[in-house]
Amino acid sequence: MALPETNMKVQKPYRKKLREGDIFRLKYSDDRYVFGQIVSLTAKAGGFGNCIKVYVFDAVLNEPEKVIDLYSNELMFAPLFINRLGFSRGYMPIVDNKPVVQITTKYCYFDVPFKKYLDAEGDEISNAKGVVGTWGLSNYLVLDDLVSEILGIPVIEATSPNKLFKVDKITLAWFRSASHFSQHNFAH
Secondary structure, X not given: OOOOXXXXXOOOOOOOOOOOOEEEEEEEOOOEEEEEEEEEEEEEEOOEEEEEEXXXXXXXXXXXXXXXXXXHOOEOOOOEEEOOHHHHOOOOXXXXXXXXXXXXXXXXXXXXXXXEEEOOOOOEEOOOOOEEEEOOEOOHHHHHHHHHHHHOOOOXXXXXXXXXXXXXHHHHHHHHHHOHHHHOOOOO
């Protein structure tokens, strides 16, 4: 089976045991690199357990070997809950391991089925606070769409069964209005 088309470039499959604190690298066209960190391997979100919770840092570099000073960076968007596929398929190779970053980005989640806002632990809150993400399991395809939007790269449409888990236009429109995407230059 062919892999779904993405804007992220395949680098090197990573099939070793993942650890909290692992730093991963995403590669995009024009030698643009974005880094993220695994902050939990046992997170629960949207009825799913053992999710991998990741931060994606709001910094774009042109040097693949230069791991950014993670302690001075904010997040591109609310942390995502993903599965292992992005790592094992080579889109998210592990390049380092550091203590989990204490971020200052304020964020919460929106639980779409129940139409309510949740804090980082999944407890209901009355209003959105900071960057808003979706409460539930995502994957590397959703991650690719969100980063592509911020980098101004057209999102690859989900037109085949291999792309069923891409972010649909309605979800992207919701992310644009609910999060801090307006602070970035991205193509509509």
